[in-house]
Amino acid sequence: MNKGLIASAALAGGVLVALSPALAQDEEEFGTLRQRLRVEQEFGVGENLGLEVPSEGSTSLSTTRLTYGLETKTRIQELALTVGGALRFGSVAEGNTLQTGFTDPLIGLRYLRDTGNADFSVDLDYRQSDISLTAPLWTFLDQDGIIRPPRDFGNIRGSGERRAYNVDTQLELGKNAPVGLRFTAGTNGVNYIDATDTSLTDSDYNNLGLSALFRFNPVTTGYIDLYYQTYKNKDTLSTDRVTETVQAGFDRVLSARSSLGFRFGYTDVDTTTTNPFTGIDSLAKQSGPSGNISYVTELPNGDFATTFDLSQNSEGQRGTLRFSRSMALPTGSLSANVGLTSFDSSDPQVIGGITWLHEMPRSSFNLRLNRDVYTDENDEDRFSNYLVAGYKHDINAVSYLTADLSLSYNESTASQEATHRATAVLVYNHTLTRDWSMNAGIEYNMLDEDPQGRADSTAVFFGIARNFDLSN
Numbered sequence: 001m002n003k004g005l006i007a008s009a010a011l012a013g014g015v016l017v018a019l020s021p022a023l024a025q026d027e028e029e030f031g032t033l034r035q036r037l038r039v040e041q042e043f044g045v046g047e048n049l050g051l052e053v054p055s056e057g058s059t060s061l062s063t064t065r066l067t068y069g070l071e072t073k074t075r076i077q078e079l080a081l082t083v084g085g086a087l088r089f090g091s092v093a094e095g096n097t098l099q100t101g102f103t104d105p106l107i108g109l110r111y112l113r114d115t116g117n118a119d120f121s122v123d124l125d126y127r128q129s130d131i132s133l134t135a136p137l138w139t140f141l142d143q144d145g146i147i148r149p150p151r152d153f154g155n156i157r158g159s160g161e162r163r164a165y166n167v168d169t170q171l172e173l174g175k176n177a178p179v180g181l182r183f184t185a186g187t188n189g190v191n192y193i194d195a196t197d198t199s200l201t202d203s204d205y206n207n208l209g210l211s212a213l214f215r216f217n218p219v220t221t222g223y224i225d226l227y228y229q230t231y232k233n234k235d236t237l238s239t240d241r242v243t244e245t246v247q248a249g250f251d252r253v254l255s256a257r258s259s260l261g262f263r264f265g266y267t268d269v270d271t272t273t274t275n276p277f278t279g280i281d282s283l284a285k286q287s288g289p290s291g292n293i294s295y296v297t298e299l300p301n302g303d304f305a306t307t308f309d310l311s312q313n314s315e316g317q318r319g320t321l322r323f324s325r326s327m328a329l330p331t332g333s334l335s336a337n338v339g340l341t342s343f344d345s346s347d348p349q350v351i352g353g354i355t356w357l358h359e360m361p362r363s364s365f366n367l368r369l370n371r372d373v374y375t376d377e378n379d380e381d382r383f384s385n386y387l388v389a390g391y392k393h394d395i396n397a398v399s400y401l402t403a404d405l406s407l408s409y410n411e412s413t414a415s416q417e418a419t420h421r422a423t424a425v426l427v428y429n430h431t432l433t434r435d436w437s438m439n440a441g442i443e444y445n446m447l448d449e450d451p452q453g454r455a456d457s458t459a460v461f462f463g464i465a466r467n468f469d470l471s472n
Contacts (some may be wrong), residue, residue, distance in 0.1 A: 033072045035470035040065040046459030049132040050096050050159040051447040053455045061090035076115055082108040096159040097194040098130050117176045125166045132159040136423040137406040138388050145355060147388060152190055152377040154410035154419050157447055160195030184209035203233040203377050219253040231379050237273035241314060244268045247291055257298040264291035267312035288312050302327035315381055316344035332357040341373055363393040383411040399430040420448040438464040
């Protein structure tokens with residue numbers, strides 16, 4: 001119920017980040033094995049957790065979560081592992097299919113081996129969570145400070161079980177040779193169990209990539225890239241889609257401060273749908289040029305970049321021009337981007353965003369405002385608009401307050417209505433001892449969409465946690 005605690009489990013696919021920053025310290029101590037066990041106990045009461053219309057009623061839960069993290073590093077390889085799960089019991093609102101007993105299993109694995117002239121990496125993430133306990137927008141912040149929610153974030157509602165998985169591998173050969181090869185493969189998808197919203201359908205992606213690298217000189221590298229992707233959705237049309245792309249281009253260092261990248265090629269998209277009544281398959285084809293060009297330069301207090309991207313998908317061609325600027329400030333940082341995107345030669349639409357981070361003696365503030373296009377779980381391009389703000393205030397050496405707010409508006413597509421979402425969370429955090437901590441707070445959620453209407457949810461929670469350092 002406390003989305004802060006839920007998010008720490010949901011984001012453990014980032015491997016160990018959610019457990020403790022201590023596991024990432026002392027990176028030069030090769031050969032050290034670091035292990036940590038975290039136990040969390042949470043009590044919460046919430047109204048209309050599934051954001052149903054009319055309200056589904058009240059839910060009271062007790063959740064005990066156990067998470068184990070391991071990290072080891074040598075001079076040529078790294079391994080990080082996270083596993084966890086929870087025991088949840090309580091009184092669930094009638095009609096809500098939230099699971100009790102053993103819930104929320106997760107596993108995250110990261111392995112990297114670099115021998116100098118070749119490297120190999122594997123990233124694996126599997127997690128199971130309840131739809132009515134979905135983590136808020138700000139928990140999907142990546143290492144670059146960009147919020148990247150899952151594809152189904154704009155449409156998820158109701159209750160039931162959500163199982164998400166992601167596997168990515170990469171092998172690069174000849175890193176120091178005139179000619180090199182890079183192989184990539186991956187799969188990701190989402191399955192829903194006992195979902196009360198029938199519009200949530202299982203989907204998955206599979207990807208293969210092959211790149212040949214030609215190092216003409218120390219500042220110029222040429223590329224030939226091949227990509228193959230399949231998409232399947234168990235919707236009423238049993239959608240199957242195959243996307244094939246071939247591109248060629250180069251990366252060139254223009255000076256000590258600037259670089260240029262260029263790719264150009266062709267993309268072919270074949271979509272097969274099946275009529276649910278006749279069983280007859282229909283094939284739709286979409287193809288055309290694709291590629292991108294980018295220019296990046298370092299400035300005395302930040303970076304400036306301009307990019308143009310041309311892509312093809314089942315809906316046609318999309319071109320996007322974007323200008324970006326980032327800068328360091330005396331008390332934080334500021335970055336902004338603005339651009340235009342056009343679907344199949346339609347009138348251009350404005351996109352852009354601002355990120356502002358501000359540090360004060362006893363507090364910090366962050367603001368992220370963004371409008372962009374993302375691909376949803378139906379493999380459709382969709383405009384997403386969001387505002388995310390966070391404030392932290394240190395009360396004293398052992399306690400602090402956090403306040404977080406997110407507002408999002410996902411515009412309609414051919415198969416989805418527009419949705420408005422809002423989440424606000426206020427949390428008091430207190431460090432009891434070196435290993436013990438507690439928090440308590442209140443959370444508000446809102447979902448407004450046609451034709452269902454507006455649904456509200458409020459929850460209060462209390463949690464206590466203990467870290468066990470098992471490092472050698």
